[in-house]
Amino acid sequence: MIKRTTQTDLLSYAYNDAGLCDSDRIQRAIDGDPIIMEDFKEIIKVIEILDSAKPEISPESMNRILKFC
């Protein structure tokens, strides 16, 4: 039986959280279906936005922690 690719499958795959077998199945589904491909691209777009913000640690915080060690 062919397993359908769900949105949560795409999410797991986008975060490298799907198993090896599932990853292969999901990639084939993405390659073979333009609608799934579009959904996957939309997920990646949101992930890239989240990626764009990397908060910095205050040097004072790091100094205090390292002194405490």
Added chain:
Amino acid sequence: MTKLHLMDDKDLVGLYQKGNQEAISELIDRYKQRIHSTIFFLVKNTELTEDLFQETFIKIILSLRKKHYNEQGKFLPWALRIAHNLVIDYFRKQKLMPMQYDMEEFSIFDIMPSNGRNASDQMIYNEKIDYVRGLLDKLPFEQKEVVILRHYAELSFKEIAQMLDININTALGRMHYAILKMREIVQNEKVNLKE
């Protein structure tokens, strides 16, 4: 010379407990960003983030010294649980006591300037942080929590499920709805941070 950066967490903990200070520095270095980002996006105040971040590592260090760390567990989920509990405790206390921090509105001026970044780069950095923080704040807390733990703390969905004591499908479902909501917001606002 021992190559600390090649050692796994469990061995670094063991070394620190035998008195090797560099081992704890390596562990801190390995996970500081993920723990800091998690706290940063869960709370709405930079000063509070720094306080909770320091408190988290002080608790971690004290627990390691007292040998309270369970070697069978993984270090990062354990450390994040400490941070998460401190955040939740803070929110609980906040309900009972007057607020110690200004939580009303996050301001881009809360973000500390970074060394070596010029004014223009700093402004872009602040805007990105502000935008993402605003995006996450539009999500229900349960969804926001899963997004932060998956994206910034880099926990697997299985680890998130264990940490929050929920089913893995619930974790995936929350993330899915969060992505849908953020996608909708981004599409509506027609914002493209990559441009």
